[in-house]
Amino acid sequence: MKITVLVKQIPDPAVPGSLDPSTNTLRRAGKLIMDESDSYGIEMALQLVHAAGDGAVTVVSMAPNGEVSGLRTALAMGAASAVLVSDPALQGSDALTTATVLAAAIQRSGGADLVIAATESSDGYTGTVPEQIAEILGLPSITFARSVSIIDGTLAVNRQTEEGYDEVTCPLPALISVTAGVVEPRYPSFKGIMAAKAKQIETVTAAELGVGLVGWSGADQQITVVTKADARAAGEIIEDDGEAHLDIVRFLENLKVI
Amino acid sequence: MNIWVYAQSSNGAVTSTTLELVTKARSLGSVQAFVGGDGHAPAAILGEYGATKVYATGDLEGRLPGVAVAGAMHAVIQSGDQPDLILFPQSTEGRDVLARLSVKLGRTVLTNNVGIDIDGGSVSVTTAVFGGDVLVTTAFTGAAPFLAAFRPKSFAAEPAYGAPAEVVVAPIPDLGPTGTARVTAVHVEETSGPKLDEAAIVVSGGRGLGEAAKYEMVEQLAKLLKAAPGASRAIVDAGWVPYSYQVGQTGKVVKPLVYIACGISGATQHMVGMKGSKNIIAINKDKEAPIFGIADLGIVGDVHKVLPKLIEALGAR
Ligand SMILES: Cc1cc2nc3c(=O)[nH]c(=O)nc-3n(C[C@H](O)[C@H](O)[C@H](O)COP(=O)(O)OP(=O)(O)OC[C@H]3O[C@@H](n4cnc5c(N)ncnc54)[C@H](O)[C@@H]3O)c2cc1C
Ligand SMILES: Nc1ncnc2c1ncn2[C@@H]1O[C@H](COP(=O)(O)O)[C@@H](O)[C@H]1O
Numbered sequence: 414m415k416i417t418v419l420v421k422q423i424p425d426p427a428v429p430g431s432l433d434p435s436t437n438t439l440r441r442a443g444k445l446i447m448d449e450s451d452s453y454g455i456e457m458a459l460q461l462v463h464a465a466g467d468g469a470v471t472v473v474s475m476a477p478n479g480e481v482s483g484l485r486t487a488l489a490m491g492a493a494s495a496v497l498v499s500d501p502a503l504q505g506s507d508a509l510t511t512a513t514v515l516a517a518a519i520q521r522s523g524g525a526d527l528v529i530a531a532t533e534s535s536d537g538y539t540g541t542v543p544e545q546i547a548e549i550l551g552l553p554s555i556t557f558a559r560s561v562s563i564i565d566g567t568l569a570v571n572r573q574t575e576e577g578y579d580e581v582t583c584p585l586p587a588l589i590s591v592t593a594g595v596v597e598p599r600y601p602s603f604k605g606i607m608a609a610k611a612k613q614i615e616t617v618t619a620a621e622l623g624v625g626l627v628g629w630s631g632a633d634q635q636i637t638v639v640t641k642a643d644a645r646a647a648g649e650i651i652e653d654d655g656e657a658h659l660d661i662v663r664f665l666e667n668l669k670v671i
Numbered sequence: 672m673n674i675w676v677y678a679q680s681s682n683g684a685v686t687s688t689t690l691e692l693v694t695k696a697r698s699l700g701s702v703q704a705f706v707g708g709d710g711h712a713p714a715a716i717l718g719e720y721g722a723t724k725v726y727a728t729g730d731l732e733g734r735l736p737g738v739a740v741a742g743a744m745h746a747v748i749q750s751g752d753q754p755d756l757i758l759f760p761q762s763t764e765g766r767d768v769l770a771r772l773s774v775k776l777g778r779t780v781l782t783n784n785v786g787i788d789i790d791g792g793s794v795s796v797t798t799a800v801f802g803g804d805v806l807v808t809t810a811f812t813g814a815a816p817f818l819a820a821f822r823p824k825s826f827a828a829e830p831a832y833g834a835p836a837e838v839v840v841a842p843i844p845d846l847g848p849t850g851t852a853r854v855t856a857v858h859v860e861e862t863s864g865p866k867l868d869e870a871a872i873v874v875s876g877g878r879g880l881g882e883a884a885k886y887e888m889v890e891q892l893a894k895l896l897k898a899a900p901g902a903s904r905a906i907v908d909a910g911w912v913p914y915s916y917q918v919g920q921t922g923k924v925v926k927p928l929v930y931i932a933c934g935i936s937g938a939t940q941h942m943v944g945m946k947g948s949k950n951i952i953a954i955n956k957d958k959e960a961p962i963f964g965i966a967d968l969g970i971v972g973d974v975h976k977v978l979p980k981l982i983e984a985l986g987a988r
Contacts, residue, residue, distance in 0.1 A: 432800075547849070548741075554767075594908045640805070664950075
C-alpha cells in the first residue's frame, strides 16, 4: 500500500496574519510549519499502511524558499520519504497551478494507491486543490471523509455531508480529502524526531516537473482592491456578580423575543 | 452576460444558497441553472427565482455530484452553449463540481466569496479575510467562463415570480475511472426544532462547556427560546455534537436576530460564520476573549453558573 499525503506548510496560525501591501497576498515570510489540518491525513495514512501490513507513506509539499520544517514534522510522525517542490517561479500560483504542480510531483514519485489531502488549508482555504489533483490524475475521489477503511482493496468511506453522512465505496487508486476528526493524530516521539533527521527530502523545481506557465503568469486572477470591513461596535460587557443572567433576560425582552 | 448557477438540492429541495445565487445572477444577466439529478421538481422554484432554463443530468445513480455534474457541464459547454460565468454555492458539493470543472476547462477558481461585481465584460468577486475584518476584491483576468463559489447568505433570495424553467437533459458522459465511487447509503442527522441556518435565535456552545454532557444546557436554553442549537468546531471535532451543528468558515453561516455564544472564544473561523447576526450575546469567563470584541452584550462569567440560572429564569416565565 503506497500512500501519498499532501502537506501544506503555512505561516504559524497563532501569529496574526497580514497582507503583503505590494502583492496583496498573504504574507509568507518567516518560518513555515505543517498545517495542522494535514496531520489527520498523515495519521490516517500511517494507520492504513499499518493495517495493510506493507507499504509506506510519502509526503509531498509545494512551498517557497526550500522550506522543509513541516515536512520534517511529517517524517517524525512516521512518513518514510518526502518530496518538496520549491521554485521562485511558483510565487503567486493559483489553486489550479498548485494542483498541477502537486499532481506532477505525485506522478514523478511513481504514483500512489491512495492520495490523501485535507479538506481545506488553514491559511488559504480555497478547498479545491485535492479534487483538482484527482481530475488531473484521472482518479476517482471522495472528499470530506470522516472515517476511512480499506476492505479487499476497496475504499469504504463515511463522507460528511451538510445534513449527515454518506457511505461511499471506491476502487483504488483514488484520492480522498479527510476532515479533522477522522483520526487522532499522534505526536512525534523523540525517536521519530531523531529518525526524521536522517530521512531523505527530494527537492524539485517546476521546470524539472515539466510544468509551465506557473506563478503570477499562470494565475488568471488579480487582486484589485483591499478595504477594511465595517467594524461591529463593541457593546456592553458585564462581569457576572451572580445576577448577570438577568441582564440577558432584559436584553431578550428588549428585542421582544421573549 | 450568460450566467449559470449550480443548483444544489438537499433532502429533495433546492438549497437556500442556490436561490440566493439565482436571485443575484438575474440582476447581472440571463440565468440558466444546472441540476445534478432530475430537473422537473426543481424547475418550478428555479424558474420562480429567475432561471429560464434548467440543465439536468438525470439520476446520478450513486455517483458523487462533483465528478458527474462537472462532466455533464463540460459536455454542454463543448457542444456550444457557452456561459460567461458560473456561480457555485460554497458547499461540499459546490466545491467538488467547481474543482473538477476548473481542470476540464483550464480555468482559475475563486472561492469563499461574499460579493460580485460586473463592469462591462470584467468580473470581480469579493472575499472577507481575517475573520471578516478585511475585504479583498479580485478580478478574473483570463478567458471566460469565470468560475466562482459564494458563501451562504451573501445575497438575499427574492422570488421574481417567473414561470417554471424549461428542462433540458444534460447527460453524464463516460467518466472512466474518475466516476467509479458510489454512494451506497445516505444518513441524515436531523435536529429537532428550527434549522440552524434559518432560526431567528441560535444558541451555540464551545469548549468552555467543559464536557460533552454539559451541551445539554445549550439544548435546554435553545428549547426555551425556540432557538436552534449550534457549536464551535472544537466540540464537533471532539465528537460532542454532529458536524451539522457547526457554525463557521467550514460549517454553517448563520445570521439570526440573536446569537448566544456560550464558552466560545471567538476564533476568526468561527466569527465569519456568525458575525452577521443582528445581536450577539457572549458568555465567557475570560474577559480578553475575542468574542467580546463583537458582542452586543458580553457576560464575563462561568457558563456553569450563568446558564443554569438563565434556564431557570426563562423556564419560570
Ligand atoms: C481551516 C480551519 C477551519 C475552521 N473552521 C471553523 C468553523 O467553521 N467553526 C469554528 O467554530 N471553528 C473553526 N475552526 C477552529 C477555530 O480556529 C477554533 O479552534 C474553534 O472555533 C475554537 O472553538 P471554541 O471557541 O469552542 O474553543 P476555544 O478556543 O478553546 O475556546 C473556549 C473558550 O471557552 C472559555 N471558557 C472556558 N471555560 C469556561 C467556563 N467555565 N465558562 C465560560 N467560558 C469558559 C475560554 O475562556 C475560551 O475562550 C477552524 C480552524 C481552521 C484551521
Ligand atoms: N502547497 C501545497 N502543498 C501541499 N499540499 C497542499 C498545498 N496546497 C494545498 N494542499 C493540500 O490541499 C488541501 C486543500 O488546500 P486548499 O485547496 O488550498 O484549501 C490542503 O489542506 C493540503 O492537503
